[in-house]
Amino acid sequence: MRILVTGAGGAIGGAATARLVEAGHDVRALVREEDTPPDVDGVEVVRGDATDPAAVAPAVDGADAVVHLAATPAPLGRPEDVFVNNSCATLVVLQYAAEAGVGRAVIASSVSALGLAWAREVNSPAYVPIDEDHPFWPEESYGLSKQVDEATAAMIHRRFELPILAYRFPYTTTAEALAERAAQVRADPAEAVRELWAYLDVRDAAEAIRLGVESDVPGFHPVYVMAPDTLADRPTAELVARYHPTSEVRTPLAGRQTPYVITRAEQLLGFHARHLVAGDRTGETN
Template sequence: MKIMLTGGSGHVGRRVLTRLVGPNEVVSIDRVPHPLGWSGRQEVLDLTQPSLLDRIQETFDAIVHLAAIPDHCQAPWDEVLQNNILSTYNVLRYAVDLGIPKVIFASSDSASGWGLHAKWHRPDYLPIDEKHPSLPSEVHGYAKAFGEQLCQGFSRAYGLRTICLRCSFITAPACYERFLKRLSSPEPREAPGATYAWVDVEDVASAIIRALEYDPGVGKSETFYITAAEHYGTAPTLDLIRRNWGEGIPVDRAYYEENARAPFFDIRKAKSLMGWEPEWSVERMIRAHG
């Protein structure tokens, strides 16, 4: 398979790139060169400038679009919106113009409105699945939700196949030390409003591979939550639900009785349609990197 990977020089993109090469021909796109001197093909360009994509007039089997400012704390809000929305639009436009049939978009659980920087309004029900209304209240979540809307619009209008992966906080080698320190901190981790949702970069890579294999159908767009099978807090999820919102929210108790620390987000659709399941747990993370 011939794949264009945007954001291939980032913390997540570098690992995804490593997993994709070998069985696939991969072209890495980023606005900065690969920091580790990757020897494969890479193009340094800014995806917010559509004219630069004219340099790559060739077809691909799929585009994996990771390129984005990952957090509104890392840049002013207007820069996040311009970069993340414009780059997504330009990638989708490029796919249509060149007849590329599939785009995989790295979205975020922040698109739901209950991500890392959420305004803590009450969800309609728990766990939050892909049918739950998206109610983002900060710029990162809004940009990701708008990116999903673009994917849906391009799918319907042009027959494009699009898959949106709502990844939780992604742990990658660059942040393992900080993440493990957070896990071992004696301070209570159950702050009001926290979901403690996370997913390891290896599981993100496997989700992307599954998405490349999955066919949603011509003109169809599918969204999936991609998160670890358990949150990284210490309290059972039902306790966190009561702490965050009190009583009165419809809860699938069987989901949380089967796994006491199951996430706030429902990952069963990814398993059902793509055959994806996370392999990394907090315990495995500690064993591997602690």
């Protein structure tokens, strides 16, 4: 396949680019002028901003699929800049991709759309495990931009019938950074109370992206993509009872199970995170 990756200079973008090339795909990477392109042989690098139709239109031309990852990755800077950049980029990329006849898109959403991670005070979910129907309560522009990104993707699908998967990523980084974060969380679980202790290794994010662009799943779907366990070393039920006592427990949480419903990723994509902080079910570790 010919695949355009926006935001290819970022951590997830670089890992996704490498994984797609490894899987035999031809990748075009859209990278801003000031960003370093992914260090992957055989990738066509094009310079431009994902908010700019003059850059996006030629970049999507001839692509079979688009992976849209370009975004300000947190509520950094002026709220209006974060919101406008993220929301505009998603609309431009998906609009021009659909008009160009691209067959599939995968975009980066975020658990931040729920409004928990960046809330002014600790904000507990209405219920756990959190599924894709949980309401959005963002209190800042980044979470709001991700909510709008999903609404934009749903609109593009309705208008053009472009299949789109919106991955709600948790805290996603390298194995080394996850190990450091896990040490902090295990010393004090309150360190990740806003994130509900969820995480994902960037290599698993890249694999989920590969599965998404290679899938034949129709429609628009938001999907939680994350590890099946948490960064904490205590039972999740104990953590929820202590730090989120107002949350309804709809299904018992076993062991260190992530307090999110991740079955949609399994059912639609066959995705299972393999790079876990404490090793996975098959014995593989970081």
